Amino acid sequence: MNSHDTPLQTWQKIARRIRVPLGFVTAALYIFKLWQQAPCPRAVAWSLALVVPGVWLRGYASGYVKKNAELTVTGPYAYTRNPLYLGSMLIAAGFAVALESWLVAAVLAVGFAVIYIPTIASEERFLRATFARFDEYCQRVPRILPRLTAAQMPEAKGDAEATAGRFSFALYRQHREYNALIGAVLLYLCLLLARPAVAALLHGAR
Numbered sequence: 001m002n003s004h005d006t007p008l009q010t011w012q013k014i015a016r017r018i019r020v021p022l023g024f025v026t027a028a029l030y031i032f033k034l035w036q037q038a039p040c041p042r043a044v045a046w047s048l049a050l051v052v053p054g055v056w057l058r059g060y061a062s063g064y065v066k067k068n069a070e071l072t073v074t075g076p077y078a079y080t081r082n083p084l085y086l087g088s089m090l091i092a093a094g095f096a097v098a099l100e101s102w103l104v105a106a107v108l109a110v111g112f113a114v115i116y117i118p119t120i121a122s123e124e125r126f127l128r129a130t131f132a133r134f135d136e137y138c139q140r141v142p143r144i145l146p147r148l149t150a151a152q153m154p155e156a157k158g159d160a161e162a163t164a165g166r167f168s169f170a171l172y173r174q175h176r177e178y179n180a181l182i183g184a185v186l187l188y189l190c191l192l193l194a195r196p197a198v199a200a201l202l203h204g205a206r
Contacts, residue, residue, distance in 0.1 A: 013122070015115045022111060026092075027183075031190060033101050039191045040100060047098035054090030055184050057083050062177035063167040071131040073141070074165035078150035081124075081141050085116055089144075091184060098191055 057076060061083035064075035076083035089112060096105040120143065127134045133153070140151040172178070 011118055015118045015122075018115070022115065026107065026111065027187070029107060030095060030099065030104060030187065033099055033104055034190060037099065037101070039098055043100050044098045044188070044191055047094040050090045050094030050097060051184055051188075052094075054087045054092075054094060055181050056087075057090065058087035058180045059172060059177050060167065061087065062175040063169060063172040064165055065175070066171065068126075068130070071127065071134060071137060072165060073137055073151070073153045075167060076146075078141065078152075079146035081138065081143050082120060083146075085120065086144055086146070087180075088116075091180070095187060098188075 061076045064077060065072045065084075080086055092108045092112070093105075096108055124134075124138075131137075137151075137153060140153065141147065
């Protein structure tokens with residue numbers, strides 16, 4: 001870290017590094033709460049209304065973005081500047097609903113506040129310094145909550161930053177976004193099968 005960084009910039013760098021490990025910590029808390037309290041089938045069913053769109057949005061967005069190479073303004077990026085983070089929020093909220101746990105919901109809310117807000121600010125500082133039209137894009141597209149209609153970025157002469165863009169399955173694979181789908185499936189398997197499986201093992205051991 002640069003000794004000239006402000007405390008905010010230092011925390012932004014730390015936040016970018018620890019957000020993935022903290023995801024595993026949150027998953028461990030989730031499994032612990034699952035062990036304490038059996039999930040309600042109705043709550044699990046309702047959670048799908050958030051988790052499925054969240055997984056889809058992350059996958060869809062990953063097929064458009066070319067990180068650090070171009071300013072992506074098409075696909076879901078025409079509705080929100082951070083569709084990947086919005087997808088993560090939907091997934092997290094869905095699993096909090098599935099467990100009906102205020103503790104999990106509070107941990108997730110605080111985690112997003114202290115990790116993702118500074119991360120987004122840091123990324124926007126980079127994009128603003130790298131792409132001349134980023135401010136114009138910000139004026140048209142909200143940071144998180146999506147627009148109802150797709151924003152149109154007028155093409156500038158010789159502008160290679162804002163490309164037409166189409167979904168690319170190769171980019172989806174490159175970003176390994178299938179991991180979000182795998183993680184969601186595994187958590188649902190834990191919701192549905194973990195407690196019965198452990199109970200059966202304990203009963204069989206007696």
